[in-house]
Amino acid sequence: MGRNTGATVRKGNAPKVNSEPPRPCPSLSPDLLANIHDRLRFLDRVAFAAVFASSCDNDLFKPEPWLLLPCDKPETVQLFSIADRRGATVPAPEPALRDHLIIGSSCGWLATADDRGQIYLVNPSTGEQHELPHMSTMGVFLDRTNYHYFSLENEPYLTIRYGHGPPFHEHWDAHAKTTTYTADQMRMWFYRKVVLSSSPSRPGSYAVMLTTEWRTGAPVFASADDPVWRLAPSPDGVEDAIHHDGQFYSVSYTGVVEAWERDADSGAYTSTPVAPRLAALTTRDKRPVFHSCKYLAVAPGGRLMVVIKYPEVVKERYSSDKWSCSFKVHVLGDDGHWKETRDIGEIVLFVGVNTSLCVPTTGRPQIKACCIYYTDDELGPAELRQDSGRDNSDLRAVGVYSLKDGTVKNIKALGKEQRSFYPPPAWITPSVP
Numbered sequence: 001m002g003r004n005t006g007a008t009v010r011k012g013n014a015p016k017v018n019s020e021p022p023r024p025c026p027s028l029s030p031d032l033l034a035n036i037h038d039r040l041r042f043l044d045r046v047a048f049a050a051v052f053a054s055s056c057d058n059d060l061f062k063p064e065p066w067l068l069l070p071c072d073k074p075e076t077v078q079l080f081s082i083a084d085r086r087g088a089t090v091p092a093p094e095p096a097l098r099d100h101l102i103i104g105s106s107c108g109w110l111a112t113a114d115d116r117g118q119i120y121l122v123n124p125s126t127g128e129q130h131e132l133p134h135m136s137t138m139g140v141f142l143d144r145t146n147y148h149y150f151s152l153e154n155e156p157y158l159t160i161r162y163g164h165g166p167p168f169h170e171h172w173d174a175h176a177k178t179t180t181y182t183a184d185q186m187r188m189w190f191y192r193k194v195v196l197s198s199s200p201s202r203p204g205s206y207a208v209m210l211t212t213e214w215r216t217g218a219p220v221f222a223s224a225d226d227p228v229w230r231l232a233p234s235p236d237g238v239e240d241a242i243h244h245d246g247q248f249y250s251v252s253y254t255g256v257v258e259a260w261e262r263d264a265d266s267g268a269y270t271s272t273p274v275a276p277r278l279a280a281l282t283t284r285d286k287r288p289v290f291h292s293c294k295y296l297a298v299a300p301g302g303r304l305m306v307v308i309k310y311p312e313v314v315k316e317r318y319s320s321d322k323w324s325c326s327f328k329v330h331v332l333g334d335d336g337h338w339k340e341t342r343d344i345g346e347i348v349l350f351v352g353v354n355t356s357l358c359v360p361t362t363g364r365p366q367i368k369a370c371c372i373y374y375t376d377d378e379l380g381p382a383e384l385r386q387d388s389g390r391d392n393s394d395l396r397a398v399g400v401y402s403l404k405d406g407t408v409k410n411i412k413a414l415g416k417e418q419r420s421f422y423p424p425p426a427w428i429t430p431s432v433p
Contacts, residue, residue, distance in 0.1 A: 064364065065350050065357055067375075067398065068110070068124070068426045069414075074098050077124060079430070082350075082373065083364045085413045096122035096129045101187045101379055101423050104194030105355035106243065108431025111194030111208075113187030117150060119210075121200055125430045130200050132208060135186065137228040138220060142178065150190070151180045152216070160231045161218040170235065172215070179215075188380035189213055193353055197243045199431070200224070209248045209260070211238045213380075219250065221262070221269045232260070232269040240296045242356060249274070251296045251306055257332075275332050278306060293377050295356040297349060304332040305344075305358065307351055307372065324408055327372050327401050342403045344370055353377035354426040372401045373411075376424035386422040397421040 069078040071089070077097055079088045092098055096112050100120070104111030111132075112120050121130040135141065135150060140160070142151040154176055158168045168174035181190050190212055197207040207223040217237025220229045236252035243249075248260040250271070255278030258271035295307040308328045313321050329349070330338040348367050350357040352375035361369040376382050376397050398421065400409050 065359060065373075065427050065429050067414075068102065068428050070421055070423055070425070079124070079428075080414065082411075083366055085366055090124060091127070093122050093124070093127040093129055096120035097124065102354050102426040103187065103191050103379070104196070105426055105428045106194075106196035107199045108429055109196060109199060110354075110426065110428060111196075113191055115184040115187070117147060117181075117183040117186035119191070119194065121194075121196070121208075123199075123201070123431070124428065126201075128201060133222050133227045133229055135229060137222075138231055139228075140231060148183055149180055150183065150186055151178045153178055157216075157218070157231065161233055162235050163233045185380075188383055190216060191379075193241065193355075195241045195243050195248065197248070207248070207262070209241050209243070209250075211241050211250070214239070214253060217253070219260075219269070221248075221260075226267050230267060230269065232271070234271065239294050240356065242296050242298065244298045245302070249296060249304070251294050253294075255279075255294070255306075257296065257304060257306065275304065276337060278330060278338055295349075295351040297351070297356040297358045299331070299344075299358050300347060300360055305349075306330045306338070307349055307356065309351070309374065309377070323396050325374070325395070325399075325401065326406060326408075327374075327403065329372075329403065342370075344403065346370075348373065350427045351375075351377075352424070352427055353379065355428075357427060357429070368400065368402070370403050372403065373427075374399055374401065375426065376421075379424065382422060382424050398425050 064081065064083045067080045067082060069080060071078045071092070075092055075098075076089050077092045079090060081087070095114065097110070100112035100114050102110050103113050103119070108125065109121050109123050112122060114120070117135055119132040121132065122128070134147075136143070136147060140153050140157040142153060154174065155166060158171055158174060159165050162168055162170055166174070173179065192211045192213050195209045195211075198204075200206050205224045207221065210220040210222075210229070212218060212220065214237060218234045219232050219238045219241065221232060222229050234252065236254040236256055238250040239253045241248055241250040249257060250260065251257050256273055257275045259274050260269050260271050262269050291311060293309040295309070297305045297307060299305055306329075308330070310326045310328070312324045312326060314324045315321055328340055329342070329344060330340050331344075333339050346361050346369045348359055348361050348369055349372045350359065351372060354375070359367070361367050395408055395410055398411060398414070400411060401407070
């Protein structure tokens, strides 16, 4: 594969929504609108909602999350609506959804990575694709003619991440000169999540934030008008990120929430804390936690939320131990302090390594309020479990956690053993331009 520093764009066939002023809400009864909506195919439903979304309060026109599932046929993908328990099979645009891992979901777009380390943006509803800059543009990998391997030069990388030169006492592997990944390993053990600032289909520039696995930790940025990857300093490492109100926000592995700003002259990104550090993490029985996963989200009113997932091992008397999990939710209050809560009201959270969403449940009776719908957030370990066949849990790939009673359940409407879902499912809110 050649080194591509720009963005290659591919178009697909899909319903078109003209870029014109919002149309007035149709003067039809809610029952008739629902009847029309239920008769439409997947792509037509997305277009139908997009036309009236900005002018109607009807729940039919509000974005709703779908679950993208692995499919037996490489030329198609399966989508499942959590809101109305409907499924759809749509074409998988080539190459961005063929044998790729999903590492991000924003603005109706997916970020995918192939076995050569290349990252793409793709809209499953329209087929439009963009190829993001090659990872070699970051400037901290050894130059190669063909990138079958990516060798990260640790000293220049760590100098940027920690803001100082050696020695790097903070880093777990500072003594090594390089850390090498095969091209296929990049998408499982180096990349973590891609976040978009806006749809690439819309006029103007869009920016991309890439978070990396904990061993690397530092975020990387690129944009349509600056097609190179720029490493940013982050001594604590970024665990999750979102784009909200014109800015990228992140939560670090140590529980610090920060806002990111781009310098107009240099293009470099720097961060500023916007909230106090979260308290030390403990389980429900107050034991310290060393293996947890944090997600950053925004409530409908604009409050920042941090969702923490705690993996657990359930001891079985007559069978092998099984994997389970629990969650805690922290909401940033008006006083600027975090408050833990088990009652988030009539909203629901969708979390995973690909995205984190907070959605009202009004008008969506099939979605359970005060719950957390989650997907597997470990791409590398998920492949190891798939290859070994040792995962005996139906709850790891996808499930629902009730904040009120602390129970974990699978989604029965998916219809088969969910431990077989690989690659891990991903949340997406479908959209058309």
